[in-house]
Amino acid sequence: MKILVCISHVPDTTSKINFSEGDTKFDTNGVQFVINPNDEFGLTRAMWFKEKQGAEVTVVNVGGPETEPTLRKALAIGADAAIRVNTAASDGFSVAKQLANVFKDGGYDLVIAGRESIDYNGGMVPGMIAGLINANFVNNCINLEVDGTSAKAVREIDGGKETVSTTLPLVIGGQKGLVEESDLRIPNMRGIMMARKKPLSVIEPIEASAETTSVKFEKPAPKGAVKLVSADNLDELVDLLHNEAKVI
């Protein structure tokens, strides 16, 4: 089985979010970039397929040269090869078109992407890849097993979970639950050394227009101070929630 794992290069979850150039660009100053957390669960599940079922794992990112350390990290975790599509990731649809193109050229059986990236939160890339390559799709995926060309997946639904069956080729939008958090891997020295020798190929993008454009960013207005209510006077809290906040 050949697996393509899509890796989004995103600001670390604790990053302070700032904008530059008149609030039109995300300010990367002082920001640490990491593998998108949802993708990290997917990459780890791919490692499981590699170890248990002998799958071959390629990681891919659409982005400029600055994303290569993130791809190297994925190689150090155990992926066999990496591909970088050499163009700025401008919107979800255009990224999906580039990734669908990588899929078509590579003879993959399974594409593992994250449910959403934690920067733009578009939540559209995995489903769009599936639509573009005409593959089956399971979103919010929290478990996946593959047997030959059949797959069984569990997806999170509002208030519970659902087990589905489908066939390859398949795209999943993965998330926490796909593997145990304790199974997530930190690259060790050997992995880092080996990653240097693994292929990281840079391919040029296909023509793909951005269907949406970021015009500007805004930050939420600063919040007023919290109103503290004494633990001995919860009637006041009920009153505030009813008369002031009007939520009960």
Add this chain to the structure above:
Amino acid sequence: MSVLVYTESEQGAFKKVALEVASYAKTVADQLGTTVTAVTINVDNASELGNYGVDKVLNISNDQLQSFNANGYAEAIKQAAEKEAAKVVVISSSADSKYLAPLLAVGLNAGYASNVIEAPSSTSPFTVKRTAFTNKAFEISQINTDVKIIGVSNNSFGLVENTGSASAEDFSPSLSDLGVQVESVDKATDKVTIADADVVVSGGRGLKGPENWGMIEELADVLGAATACSKPVSDLGWRPHSEHVGQTGKPVASNLYIAIGISGAIQHLAGVNASKVKVVINTDEEAPFFKAADYGVVGDAFDVVPQLIEKIKAFKAQQ
């Protein structure tokens, strides 16, 4: 050319978000000087939609679509959009809508903006405001395609009543193989879910153990709320994963979020900040959550929560 809205239902009845997206669609239709057509799937009675600005309803009854299927639903909505020559398609931000939206976008070759929180600020160019960086910022996004899909963030727009009545028409999309089959569903049907809830009561590691969740459930019960938890709580197995909220869990956009024994780490706040009113109960007055909260009680949950339950019961009894 109308605005098309997909109005979600469960067991034949509309979900609250259906009325919210209908309200949103009406606003966009007014901006564009056109009408609203709603698509329903296996709904018993759609007349209520007229009260939210819908002019026409396309009712789909189809056994293949009895349980949600992203491919099948996307295909049905696509065919409805084509029939109506819709330029704008409005959907919600439920897990199901977010699942079908990208497939629909490919089908209609439409730009899709998710997590949209306001009516378009301009329709030419078509510009919407959406949340990004997990609620740490907003993005003003322009959709460039001829057909546009807007995913409206839950509880962001609210319900807007309109006087009117909707005409109804049956619509039968042609569907092929759905690709993904549901084998089994594991869901607590009697519980309010986080996505639909107006009020969410959430517990953190400060509750010390799963045996103490009785009071969280009781408080949720008296408020008609959904229960949620912080990440370590679900990691420790005290609560199911489906209750974990935050950046890597479920997003919360309720009217009221009550956080009990939760510190308010940045990853937790990111996912719950879209809630309108936040109440924090924590022993530690320095807990970061107090900076993000509207109301706070510095105190021991084991002392405060049982009292609060009694106070709210008394309040409800008076109403």
